[in-house]
Amino acid sequence: MIERIAFQSGAQVEEDQLLVQLDSNVEKANLKSAEARLPAAEAKFKRYQGLYKKGSISKEAFDEAEANFFSLSADIESLKASIGRREIKAPFSGVVGIRDVYLGQYLQSGTKIVRLEDTSVMRLRFTVPQTDISRIKINQSVDISVDAYPNRTFKGSISAIEPAVSIQSGLIQVQADIPNSDGQLRSGMFARANIILPTLENQVTLPQTAITFTLYGDNVYVISEVEGETRVKQQVVKVGERTEEIAHILEGVNPGDRIVTSGQVRLSNDAKVRVVESDATTPPAETPML
Numbered sequence: 152m153i154e155r156i157a158f159q160s161g162a163q164v165e166e167d168q169l170l171v172q173l174d175s176n177v178e179k180a181n182l183k184s185a186e187a188r189l190p191a192a193e194a195k196f197k198r199y200q201g202l203y204k205k206g207s208i209s210k211e212a213f214d215e216a217e218a219n220f221f222s223l224s225a226d227i228e229s230l231k232a233s234i235g236r237r238e239i240k241a242p243f244s245g246v247v248g249i250r251d252v253y254l255g256q257y258l259q260s261g262t263k264i265v266r267l268e269d270t271s272v273m274r275l276r277f278t279v280p281q282t283d284i285s286r287i288k289i290n291q292s293v294d295i296s297v298d299a300y301p302n303r304t305f306k307g308s309i310s311a312i313e314p315a316v317s318i319q320s321g322l323i324q325v326q327a328d329i330p331n332s333d334g335q336l337r338s339g340m341f342a343r344a345n346i347i348l349p350t351l352e353n354q355v356t357l358p359q360t361a362i363t364f365t366l367y368g369d370n371v372y373v374i375s376e377v378e379g380e381t382r383v384k385q386q387v388v389k390v391g392e393r394t395e396e397i398a399h400i401l402e403g404v405n406p407g408d409r410i411v412t413s414g415q416v417r418l419s420n421d422a423k424v425r426v427v428e429s430d431a432t433t434p435p436a437e438t439p440m441l
Contacts, residue, residue: 152173152174152255152256152257152258153171153172153173153174153252153253153254153255153256153257153258154172154173154174154175154254155171155172155254156170156171156172156250156252156253156254157169157170157171157172158170158171158247158250158265160247160248160249160250160265161246161247161248161249162246162247163244163245163246164241164244164245164246164247164267165241165244166241166242166243166244167240167241168240168241169238169239169240170239170240170241170247170264170265171238171239171252171258171264172237172238172239173237173238173239173258174237175233175234175237178230178233178234178237179234181230182227182230182231182234185223185226185227185230186227188223189220189223189224189227192216192219192220192223193220195216195219195220196216196217196219196220198216199212199213199216199217200213200216200217239264241267242267243267243269244269245267245268245269245270245271246267246268246269246270246334247265247266247267248265248266248267248268249265249266250264250265251263251264251265252264252265268338270331270334270336270337270338271330271331271332272328272329272330272331273328273329273331273336273338274310274326274327274328274329275293275295275307275326275327275329275342275344276324276325276326276327277324277325277327277344278317278320278322278323278324278325279322279323279325279346280321280322280323281316281321281322281323284316284323286346286348287309287312287325287346288309288312289309289310289311289312290308290309290310291308291309291346291347292306292307292308292346292347293306293307293308293309293327293329293344293345293346293347294306294307294344294345294347295307295327295329295342295343295344295345296342296343296345297336297340297341297342297343298340298341299335299340300335303335305329305331305336306329306330307327307328307329307330308327308328309325309326309327309346310326310327310328311325311326312324312325312326313325327344353406354399355399355400355404355405355406356397356398356399356400357371357397357398357400357404357410357412358396358397358398358412359393359395359396359397359398360412360413361398361410361411361412362388362390362398363415367387368387368388369387369388369389369390370385370386370387370388371385371386371388371403371404371410371411372384372385372386372410372411372415372418373385373386373404373408373409373410373411374408374409374410374411374424374426375409380423381423381424381425381426382421382422382423382424383411383418383420383421383422383424384420384421385419385420386403386404387403388400388401388402388403388404389401389402389403409426411424
């Protein structure tokens with residue numbers, strides 16, 4: 152039976168702080184009785200110990216006095232542990248929710264008392280394809296966004312990576328820790344995670360309009376001077392990440408190459424061209440009215 156509730160709903164509690172005290176009057180009374188008999192049992196044990204060494208009593212009498220003393224001591228420890236089990240304390244520091252019990256309630260095993268959470272650091276679990284395992288590692292930075300705070304990004308880092316890949320989905324589970332000292336993040340929130348990859352230096356990028364798509368892959372036209380004439384050469388490229396207007400070129404183009412950005416439909420390999428400056432592919436600042 153609940154004898155005392157020592158917390159308020161929604162309060163901050165510390166580790167080992169008493170939350171609920173259950174009725175333990177019977178155990179406390181038995182403990183007092185055992186502690187009252189302990190000095191006499193201890194004195195008898197010590198007295199018999201001295202008499203046994205002198206040969207004044209039998210080994211059986213000494214063993215009985217010794218057993219009574221240690222048995223009573225064990226009973227006292229058992230009663231203290233039983234009383235301690237009826238004091239439900241916070242296993243760690245955190246915030247309690249709304250209590251689900253009331254004073255005088257008979258508490259059965261498994262009854263929910265209150266939810267306790269340590270919200271100082273939140274943990275987000277998400278999955279990534281197994282093809283990207285080589286791109287993630289422990290302590291890698293992660294940006295977290297939630298719908299509750301659309302204009303804010305929470306910073307975190309990867310704290311654990313599942314050692315096995317799911318054979319059903321081909322995904323691997325990743326866990327990230329996000330500091331939450333201001334308590335804005337809550338358990339159960341849906342979040343989006345962006346894993347921050349290492350910065351790539353000296354990248355080659357091209358406008359999306361410079362890349363043509365054929366059955367043989369992605370191509371660009373490289374401008375070069377051949378015997379005093381300006382000609383183009385079709386070059387297969389390997390494209391990495393893309394944004395709205397820019398594409399990252401992994402292979403096929405070198406820094407300093409001149410690339411055709413418009414008018415490719417009228418070009419062919421080794422065609423003669425004349426370079427003109429044009430802003431046809433540049434999006435206007437304002438969309439003209441029709």
